[in-house]
Amino acid sequence: MVREALRRTGTVTEVFATGDATVGYRDLRELAAESGVVWYTVDDETIASLSQTVTPQVVIAVCRFLDVALDQVLAPAPSVVVVGADVRDPGNAGTMIRSADAAGAGGVILAGSSVDPYNAKCVRASAGSLFHVPICHGVEVVAVLTRLAERGYQTLAADARGDVDLDQLIDSGRLARPTAWLFGNEAWGLPDSLQSLSDAVVRVPIYGRAESLNVATAAAVCLYASARALRPG
Amino acid sequence: MVREALRRTGTVTEVFATGDATVGYRDLRELAAESGVVWYTVDDETIASLSQTVTPQVVIAVCRFLDVALDQVLAPAPSVVVVGADVRDPGNAGTMIRSADAAGAGGVILAGSSVDPYNAKCVRASAGSLFHVPICHGVEVVAVLTRLAERGYQTLAADARGDVDLDQLIDSGRLARPTAWLFGNEAWGLPDSLQSLSDAVVRVPIYGRAESLNVATAAAVCLYASARALRPG
Numbered sequence: 001m002v003r004e005a006l007r008r009t010g011t012v013t014e015v016f017a018t019g020d021a022t023v024g025y026r027d028l029r030e031l032a033a034e035s036g037v038v039w040y041t042v043d044d045e046t047i048a049s050l051s052q053t054v055t056p057q058v059v060i061a062v063c064r065f066l067d068v069a070l071d072q073v074l075a076p077a078p079s080v081v082v083v084g085a086d087v088r089d090p091g092n093a094g095t096m097i098r099s100a101d102a103a104g105a106g107g108v109i110l111a112g113s114s115v116d117p118y119n120a121k122c123v124r125a126s127a128g129s130l131f132h133v134p135i136c137h138g139v140e141v142v143a144v145l146t147r148l149a150e151r152g153y154q155t156l157a158a159d160a161r162g163d164v165d166l167d168q169l170i171d172s173g174r175l176a177r178p179t180a181w182l183f184g185n186e187a188w189g190l191p192d193s194l195q196s197l198s199d200a201v202v203r204v205p206i207y208g209r210a211e212s213l214n215v216a217t218a219a220a221v222c223l224y225a226s227a228r229a230l231r232p233g
Numbered sequence: 234m235v236r237e238a239l240r241r242t243g244t245v246t247e248v249f250a251t252g253d254a255t256v257g258y259r260d261l262r263e264l265a266a267e268s269g270v271v272w273y274t275v276d277d278e279t280i281a282s283l284s285q286t287v288t289p290q291v292v293i294a295v296c297r298f299l300d301v302a303l304d305q306v307l308a309p310a311p312s313v314v315v316v317g318a319d320v321r322d323p324g325n326a327g328t329m330i331r332s333a334d335a336a337g338a339g340g341v342i343l344a345g346s347s348v349d350p351y352n353a354k355c356v357r358a359s360a361g362s363l364f365h366v367p368i369c370h371g372v373e374v375v376a377v378l379t380r381l382a383e384r385g386y387q388t389l390a391a392d393a394r395g396d397v398d399l400d401q402l403i404d405s406g407r408l409a410r411p412t413a414w415l416f417g418n419e420a421w422g423l424p425d426s427l428q429s430l431s432d433a434v435v436r437v438p439i440y441g442r443a444e445s446l447n448v449a450t451a452a453a454v455c456l457y458a459s460a461r462a463l464r465p466g
Contacts, residue, residue: 091324095447104440125447132442156371167461207337207460209365213453214328214358221457225438228400 002061004128006031011131012061016037018047021058028059046120052120066131066135067117070109070144073134078106079178080226081153085141085194086112086185087215093117094125095216096183101129104225104230105181111144145197148180155198157182158222159190160212162203166225168204175229183219239264240292244364247268248272251280251343252293261292266404277395285353295324303342303377303392306367311339312411313436313459314386318427319345319418320448326350327358328449329416336456337463338368338414343370344377378430380465390415390432392423393445395436399458402435408462420463 005012006028012025015032020161022029048056073081082100087093093115100108110117117123117135145155154171154177169175182198184190195201204218213221238245239261248265255262255274265272281289282311306314315333326348333341338407343350350356350368378388387410389402402408419424422445428434437451446454 082271095450098443098447099450102437102439102443102446124290126376127443127445127447129443167464169337170461185246195422205456205460206335208334210331210335210360210362212450213335214331214360216447216451217328217332217453220446220454224454226405226436231400 001022001030001123001128002028002059004112004131005037005061005063006037008131009035011063011066011074012037014062014064015059016042016047016050017045017059018042025095043191055075064131067137068134070136070147073107073109073136074147076106077178078103079230080223081107081109081112081148081180082219082223083109083141083148083180085182085190086113087183088184089116090121091125091216092117092186092216093119094122097114097122097126097133098129099216099220099223101133103220103227105133105223107134107136109139109144110135111139128201138159141194142197147192153178153180154182154200155182156222157190157198157231158204158218159193159195159201159203160203160206161189162204164199164200164204165205166222167205168230169200170225173229175226179226181219181222181226183215186215186225211231213231234356234361235261235292235362236264237329237413238294238296239268239270241364242268244296244299245270246297248292249275249280249283249295250292251275258292268370273321277338293320293369296403298351299363300370300426301367303369303372303380306340306342306369309339310411312379313462314342314413315382315412315452315456316342316374316377316415317347318415318423320347320416322419323348323354325350325419325449326352329452330355330366330368331362332361332449332453332456336368336453336458336460338366338426339418340358340367340369342372342377343368343423344374346370368454373390375430378415378427386411386432388413388415390423390428390431390434391437391451392417392434393439394422394430395434397433397435398438399435399466400438402433403458403462406462408459412459414452414455414459416448437455
């Protein structure tokens with residue numbers, strides 16, 4: 001995680017590490033030095049007081065905020081963006097950011113009452129992808145959907161009650177267009193008002209007896225369907 | 234979760250609920266009565282002492298163990314089974330069970346040093362699917378792979394270093410055969426010895442800069458690729 005942060009120019013302001021980690025993570029020290037980031041070697045108590053996990057991390061990077069405005073996410077015209085509407089669980093939000101990165105989505109918008117991307121659990125679940133993918137947060141869901149429509153995106157809302165199933169959507173060829181995938185809250189899904197603002201409400205087909213998928217899992221399945229449809233060649 | 238447990242005949246031995254829940258969950262009380270399960274209405278302190286979550290659940294079902302022997306999982310000749318090799322995180326294991334259920338896999342084998350399926354976090358992450366899908370645990374990974382080969386399954390190991398990518402695998406038509414998907418530990422993936430016992434080592438393609446996917450997420454993407462390949466018609 002610290003490596004990914006250091007690789008992103010201008011992100012890390014300072015690094016704190018134990019004596020052992022300072023010796024052991026020579027590559028990180030070199031990365032820090034190259035970027036002019038100060039590296040402090042501190043005692044275990046100091047590290048423990050900075051860490052939020054039961055087993056303290058041995059290297060801690062202090063970073064600037066990373067989030068950008070919605071128009072900045074959309075400026076490079078990414079083919080796929082991810083919108084979380086009231087995604088509250090930090091593990092889910094972080095996993096969504098990681099999957100968005102893996103599937104080549106160009107940005108993640110944590111809209112409405114979605115969890116703060118800087119929540120420690122979200123940061124950890126993102127496994128470094130927070131430093132790879134442009135993130136926007138603290139924006140109103142309807143405002144996001146309006147802007148996406150203006151920019152020519154189709155909005156596909158993922159919901160267990162959707163009227164199109166993902167297989168039909170794949171077969172239809174619709175995934176080859178610029179797409180914003182919209183995912184809702186863990187407990188109550190997407191309200192009707194947001195579903196009706198979307199171009200289609202898509203359900204991941206359930207072949208067994210599960211009622212639904214975890215939202216981060218559903219997001220990965222949908223984003224990989226888009227990635228496959230958009231593969232060059 | 235209690236509803237799914239009650240629907241599975243012979244699973245629940247008794248139910249404890251608060252007074253409010255006893256009034257509010259009439260459908261659960263009826264389900265319990267139909268199955269001859271005793272329903273105890275108890276005070277909040279009793280419920281809190283039985284619950285492991287910070288906010289106690291209001292209905293608690295005591296269940297028999299659910300796991301079955303490997304041959305029992307394989308007896309109905311499911312088209313797809315999931316094998317976890319040393320999957321340690323209970324949230325990941327539970328999410329894998331939920332995704333396996335959703336994608337129509339016929340069983341989940343938590344092999345090697347994988348987490349106990351009765352771990353409370355695993356149970357919760359499975360969102361009821363623990364009661365839908367046959368589960369086997371406490372078996373040696375190599376013994377499982379041997380048995381699967383004897384039964385005619387191809388074993389596809391999912392690993393970020395795999396030499397076949399999932400898209401190639403889909404295009405090759407190989408997913409239409411009876412398949413055991415093998416997933417490894419969160420931190421170190423699948424050891425070479427297990428990869429070499431598999432028929433193919435498959436990587437989920439990474440389109441962005443993420444190093445890998447969360448193991449439960451990768452499992453969902455692979456299982457849905459199999460489900461799509463096995464769709465009737």
